[in-house]
Amino acid sequence: MALKQIDHGTKEYKQMVNLRDAVLRKPLGLSFSPEELAREKEDILIGAFDEDEILACCLLTKVDPETLKLRQMAVQNNLQGKGIGASLMTFAENLARDKGYRKLTMHARDSAIGFYEKFGYKTKGDEFIEVNVPHHIMEKKLR
Numbered sequence: 284m285a286l287k288q289i290d291h292g293t294k295e296y297k298q299m300v301n302l303r304d305a306v307l308r309k310p311l312g313l314s315f316s317p318e319e320l321a322r323e324k325e326d327i328l329i330g331a332f333d334e335d336e337i338l339a340c341c342l343l344t345k346v347d348p349e350t351l352k353l354r355q356m357a358v359q360n361n362l363q364g365k366g367i368g369a370s371l372m373t374f375a376e377n378l379a380r381d382k383g384y385r386k387l388t389m390h391a392r393d394s395a396i397g398f399y400e401k402f403g404y405k406t407k408g409d410e411f412i413e414v415n416v417p418h419h420i421m422e423k424k425l426r
């Protein structure tokens with residue numbers, strides 16, 4: 284498996300959007316708007332690949348000079364629970380650290396809180412609804 288940064292608008296980016304659509308949006312009856320995807324030009328886009336096949340992805344959006352927001356973390360449905368998400372998370376954190384960021388924040392689906400807790404993320408504040416599902420803010424200082 285190869286973990287790498289992806290450029291917006293490339294073949295890999297299209298694969299990433301299809302994966303996110305299948306794992307994160309279609310099951311909720313939702314899809315991505317062109318405006319939403321255009322805004323990702325500024326983001327750090329990350330994918331895990333096995334040769335030409337995308338296995339997992341996530342992206343990092345700048346919040347302020349010290350903070351990135353982790354978004355759109357998704358592992359192919361039939362490959363979940365095999366450690367791919369953990370590898371991706373470590374890669375994303377290392378990349379954020381290398382770029383000089385000191386904190387990661389996110390809107391975590393409640394169903395995934397246990398996954399992020401394994402990496403030391405803590406929930407902050409009350410539950411809220413986003414894309415029709417319960418979420419919590421989770422954060423971690425990068426060391």
Ligand SMILES: CC(C)(COP(=O)(O)OP(=O)(O)OC[C@H]1O[C@@H](n2cnc3c(N)ncnc32)[C@H](O)[C@@H]1OP(=O)(O)O)[C@@H](O)C(=O)NCCC(=O)NCCS
Pocket residue numbers: 306307356357358359362363364365366367368369370390391392394395396397398401
């Ligand atoms: C959540 C997700 C990214 C985790 O990736 P994954 O590859 O399945 O997770 P891993 O196999 O790397 O698991 C790492 C550890 O977290 C645990 N874990 C994984 N998913 C979990 C979950 N949803 N809740 C609690 N623990 C979880 C695993 O049991 C494993 O624990 P261990 O180290 O004690 O063995 C992935 O399952 C996924 O894409 N889920 C659907 C989409 C989603 O919910 N995305 C997150 C939106 S905020």
